[in-house]
Amino acid sequence: MDIKRDQRRFKQIVRGRIRDNLRKYITHGEMIGRRGKDLVSIPVPQLDVPRFKFGKNGSGGVGQGDGEVGSPVGKPGQGPQGAGGAGSEPGSGHLMEVEVTLDELAEMLGDELELPRIKPKGNASVEAEKSKYNSVRQTGPESLRHFRRTYLRALKRQISTGVYEPLEPRVIPIKADKQYRSWNDVPIPHVNAAVIYMMDVSGSMTDDQKEIVRTESFWIDAWLGSQYKGVQRRYIIHDAVAKQVDEHTFYHTRESGGTRISSAYRTAAQLIDREFPAELWNIYCFQFSDGDNWGDDNRQAFELLTDRLLPRVNLFCYGQVESPYGSGEFLDSLEKQFAGNETLVLSEIPDKDGIYESIKTFLGKGR
Amino acid sequence: MPLIQSSNLTPELAAMQVEVEEYARGHGLDFYPTIFELIDADELNMIAARGGFPTRYPHWRFGMEYESLSRGYQYGLQKIYEMVINNDPCYAYLMRCNGPIDQKLVMAHVYGHCDFFKNNQWFSHTSRKMMDETANHGTRIRKIMDKVGVETVEEFIDACLSLEDLIDVYSPHIKRRADRKSSTLNGEREEEAKKPRRFRSKDYMDTFVNPRELPGEKHDVEPRKVPEHPERDVLLFLLEHAPLDGWQADVLSIIRDEAYYFAPQGQTKIMNEGWASYWHSKIMTTQGLTTADIVNYCDHHSGTLASSPTQLNPYKVGIEMFRDIESRWNRGAFGREYEECDDDAERRRWNTNAGLGLEKIFEVRRIHNDLTFIDEFLTLDFVREHKLFRFGYNPGSEAYEIESREFPQVKQQLLSSLTNRGRPLISVTDGNFRNRGELYLKHEHSGVDLQIDYATDTLENLQKLWNRPVHLETIVDDTKTVLTYDGEEHECDYGESLSDLFDFSEDSED
CATH class of the missing domain: 3.40.50.410 (von Willebrand factor, type A domain)
Known part of the structure; x- marks a missing residue:
């Protein structure tokens, strides 16, 4: 079911809406208090399909329960009213919280303000070393043995020495065939x-x-x-x-x-x-x-x-x-x-x- | 996605279905074959987001709905128990995580709905193959999207959806006028076709051989008014007269078809839910329950029927109304003699052992919709017993307050909020306004003003379809007002105030 597509599209539209109103958000600082670790939740007015509908004044409905004439039954915005009745959504201040990552927000900010990317000063003079398992060697612990390569080498050796019999394909690696995964230290520029x-x-x-x-x-x-x-x-x-x-x-x-x-x-x-x-x-x-x-x-x-x-x-x-x-x-x-x-x-x-x-x-x- | 033809119920649930179906038939309920589908909460939310049809056309609105449903479910704020689709066969969804008693109750409830769908006259013109049709609609719209572009189509759908309420809910049942093929407004092409062929002639003979006008033809024919009568089916009017591309007309007709399909559900909310609740309650309490299950059942049942001060629960009002009718017709508490009896005590005791209750409620479920149901069967006693009241918005305190507990007021309010499914009545009165091809709509004001910001936005969407300026006549603060949108800017023309004099004297006092 492609509800995911609809959902994605909806989110796109919401992001567009945020981008359009970014200036307002920037000025009013509404979202600062809503900041999580990496996410900011932003109140976006419910995207509504506009319709001809009844306004608030003079609207009302029928309810059920105790209470004297004149006693309040609810503030606007507290749930739907009446039997699908007039003004069934009092006070259309229906806000929806949308979560955006801080990076995404920054991206929008950058687009909106046309901010240039920062060119870090003094290039990548700080480097951290990080180990990456991206090579093989002949020696190493058995736990790091590269199974496929080892067998491939064994096969090659057997074929080249004529030991290999296609009708009875039995590949047995010897010590020289063994290959082990190994690491290199990769310098990572750390700005x-x-x-x-x-x-x-x-x-x-x-x-x-x-x-x-x-x-x-x-x-x-x-x-x-x-x-x-x-x-x-x-x-x-x-x-x-x-x-x-x-x-x-x-x-x-x-x-x-x-x-x-x-x-x-x-x-x-x-x-x-x-x-x-x-x-x-x-x-x-x-x-x-x-x-x-x-x-x-x-x-x-x-x-x-x-x-x-x-x-x-x-x-x-x-x-x-x-x-x-x-x-x-x-x-x-x-x-x-x-x-x-x-x-x-x-x-x-x-x-x-x-x-x-x-x-x-x-x-x-x-x- | 292929439609699931066979159900995926567990053996226990399948047996349960057989049992409940047997009970339902025993009570005289009459329904299409019903297929239950066992799905988990997320799937249910997906399907619910699309109005019950898994294969509808793609639209962001469904994504929004899904997001809000699944968030509500995640936070434990809401949970959909049951969903039934008016179709032949009827499709109904059961949520996997519900307990067995809940499932049984839902099944009984579903059979109530199925019976209602099949037998209530207001549903008689809805398509019973809607499952397939929505899938076809989906395919059609996807194809159009491939051809024209997703965003173009989406924007157009947005505009259509904004107008989808503007249909004539009674039109499936009444033939108001002859069907017409779509035509252009000025009708030039028709005229041309009618023109007789010119004969060859010499110059000086031309006026005689080819006379300028047909003998006896009148010159000053009053141009045909379009539409001849105010047209509430604005979508139909647009289909027939708006300058739409082929694909646009196709999309609009899909939206219109679906709006008509869903309309009776809006017209019979109270009755439909009341009827289904009546039957689940009857089936469960008389047949479906063992003593061990009674607490679970009561818990769920009372949750369904909970009433709130600001929301009239259609389940609650519906079931109580049906029970009230049943009891009155069983006691014979109807008709002239009963109505004319003034003695409250005697009315209460009234019993002629008529025993017509069951027969009556079956009749009611066949012929009524919410509006006529309330109009006919809401009684003073019922309003008192169930503590119904009318509330309204008090601008002073910015809150909704109880306005009245008087029977006429409560009933009046209820009826007006059910009229036209609680939406403003708007019709096209002129498709060639000011003889400039402008569209003129009129809102039949019934005491409540329109929400203006929404109205102006909707006008913008209407203008997208009509292409020429559009107008909406309504009443704002007792003043006749015409809202206009010409494609670039909005105009708001306040006419004469009905209470000008009054306002004036008030102002001078300030």
């Missing part, structure tokens, strides 16, 4: 990437801003994850001082106090020194802030950036989210200081709708 997220958690960053950061980094993560095997992630938060935290803390901390961006840069630089030697790693830094840095800190920050960060990373992205207190000047200062620098990418994210463009700016370089 690693490290992503360092930095976020300003000073008082001026509100939950809305963090939501933006969260959404944006989800997509960045999805994309980089599809481009590299084994992405390492590190999270740094800072106000006037910086510290390295785990993912949860990263998104849920709120500090008060001032802003010293250099502190985050210093921590990041130390992290790279310690864990990610630049020759071996493709390093990505994403920094989010409202740009309200303490004035005297800029000089220090720029120094760190020039000396210790920019030379070692593939990409340093700075996203400035607009807070209720306005947008700071850090972005402008960076722009003045580092005009023409290929490694540094700047983007301003005024609100949720800005996420889409921002991702495009950050990842559009293909580095």
